[in-house]
Amino acid sequence: MILFHSNNDLAIITNEKKWTYLEVLSNSKSISEELLSGLKNARIVTSGNSPFDFLISLLSIWFSGNIPVVINPNFSTSQRIELIKELDIKYDFNDLKKNKEIRSTVKINSGDFDLKIRSSKSSALILFTSGSTSKPKAVELTFANLINNYHCINSLISIKSNEKFGLTLPYYHIGGFQIIFRAFFSGNAVVIPESFKSSDIFNSTQSHLVNYISVVSKTLFDFVEADYQFHDGLKAIFLGGGFSNHSTVKKAIEKGMKIYKVYGSTETTSMITGFNCNKFIDKIDSAGAPLFDLKIKINKDGHILLKSDSLMKGYINYPNSFREKGWFNTFDYGHLDSEGYLYIDSRREDMIVSGGENINLIEVNNLIASHPSIVSAFSFGREDEKWGQILCSAVILKEGINLTKDEKSRKLLGNRKQQQEFNLTEEEIKDYLKKQTVSYKIPKRIYFLDKFPVTELGKIMREELLKIIDSYEK
Incomplete structure (x- = not known):
């Protein structure tokens, strides 16, 4: 199946430059053929010095039929070495590219560099949990997981053509990674702000008329405090990343911001519940209703159990962990109201x-x-x-x-x-x-x-x- 189409639509936008899908995919294809043609199904580390560099490395690895292992560039050297050793990784994209001159593609035509995958069930990448409470775990996700999660957000708010997604979360976390994927899968553009500072996110959103941004509670708080007024074309501010303050969300709504609260994790390939806070203001404290194919139940211990095609293939080196008869146990505590909305009472930690x-x-x-x-x-x-x-x-x-x-x-x-x-x-x-x-x-x-x-x-x-x-x- 074709994952991404190479054409002259805009793919990446920064304050300095713009790239089309044809330019991005042909560049990645050229690098793939020169660096990775002898490798298949190998795990290859990629971090990227910038979101653009990361995206090129990701696509190059996918073109060659290998598996990108996305490591947070902020990890210490010792953390990085430990994770690479634990996963028995022998290749680093930056090392392979070092001192290697990549020839430029002379003539390119629309459609020549479509990115195809043999099976949606094959491994798409390995990503690490945030490590905010313990050692980061390596999570293996398939293309089916990524695609299914795209349908989750599309069931919440219909994605159209010629729209723009702000890369407002780090690309090496699942929230940021899925911003890139859902933009490319829908043939839309990714807009990269100068930084993740609230002011830079706001300026980028306004300057490039971005339609979707994703934020954590601290960023939303900054938006409210600064009294930002967003352009009318901003369809959604997705609010995730943990607990959010009731008062802040309410103030944001009163200021005209279109807030969608969502809940998810690396293991669920990003958001799997969500809702429009402006429309259902009485549900502000909830994490939303199940999206697309998600099923939720609460076990006798009060843990939230999930079933969906968005759920990871598994943890690397942690076989069958957190599984209960086909259900994924988040070990988060929660409850469902009479209308099926999920409330997170507390995280497992x-x-x-x-x-x-x-x-x-x-x-x-x-x-x-x-x-x-x-x-x-x-x-x-x-x-x-x-x-x-x-x-x-x-x-x-x-x-x-x-x-x-x-x-x-x-x-x-x-x-x-x-x-x-x-x-x-x-x-x-x-x-x-x-x-x-x-x-x-x-x-x-x-x-x-x-x-x-x-x-x-x-x-x-x-x-x-x-x-x-x-x-x-x-």
């Missing part, structure tokens, strides 16, 4: 058990963040001989708020400027929580940070945060 009591960490975070002196909170469990786990929280204070001089709790203020007035204690936070919730949902320890370590998608890096706290306590 957002639950701990302390003294036999189940504690929802998201609930605790929201309670702490409701304190007038606190910007945000991140709660977690630590092993404890008596309780099994104890509840701990890290918080960021609002500007101008600091701890009392004699505060003996764990202080990790970083570079925060000391104020003349000190007006908050750990005990005051606990007293505040006592009025809001039961005792076992009050943190035993509270750590004060200047900022949280986060990924490019704004997810808090749990392991990095714990390292910061551990280094302080030593």
Whole structure:
């Protein structure tokens, strides 16, 4: 089957240049023939120095019948070496291309460089989970997964011809990768902003009249704070990447932004539930309804189970993991309302058990963040001989708020400027929580940070945060 057609329609747009499908695909085909013609079904690492470089390498690997292994260019050298060794990868696209002069194609005709695949069931790529809570897992996805997920979004909002998708998420995460795929599969253009800064995303969207962008909650918050007014042709702002603030979503809608909340992961090839928040404003706190072929059920433990052709082929080196009689167990906790809308009660890493009591960490975070002196909170469990786990929280204070001089709790203020007035204690936070919730949902320890370590998608890096706290306590 033909995956992408080579023609003179625009494929990639930046502030400096534009490329047609014919130019992009013919360039990739030439590189494929000169670099990779002797390889078949080999795993080839690609990172790319830019979204454009990545796309050329991806297409070149696909043209040659090999499997791209997409590695985050921000991974450390040791992380990269470990992952390559674990997957027994022998080829790196950048190494193969180094010192190799690629001849340019002299004459090209429309249709000459259509990208074809033998089977939709064959492996399309290996991508890694974000690693925000643990070591990144290698996820193997097929072309059928990618195509099925395209139909998921198309069932939510009908994609037309001559539209533009903003590459507003990193291409080495599934959200960004699928922006590229759904644009190319539908024959539309990918618009690449200068960076993932909210202002650059806004400017790119306005300048190039982009029709679809995907954002995380932090970006949407920035849009609202900056009071951005988008052009009328922006059909959808897809909001994913974890929990989103009810107030922020509501304010965005009031400002005329067209918000579609979605839920998905690397394992589900991106979004698999979603809905139009503007149309169903009473469902703002939900993750949406099942898209296309997705089936959802909740097991006896409260875990969300999924069945869809968007579900990954599997984890590399983790055979049959997370499978329950044909269903994929996300280990996220959730429930369905009477109309079939999914609500995420907590992610699997957002639950701990302390003294036999189940504690929802998201609930605790929201309670702490409701304190007038606190910007945000991140709660977690630590092993404890008596309780099994104890509840701990890290918080960021609002500007101008600091701890009392004699505060003996764990202080990790970083570079925060000391104020003349000190007006908050750990005990005051606990007293505040006592009025809001039961005792076992009050943190035993509270750590004060200047900022949280986060990924490019704004997810808090749990392991990095714990390292910061551990280094302080030593």
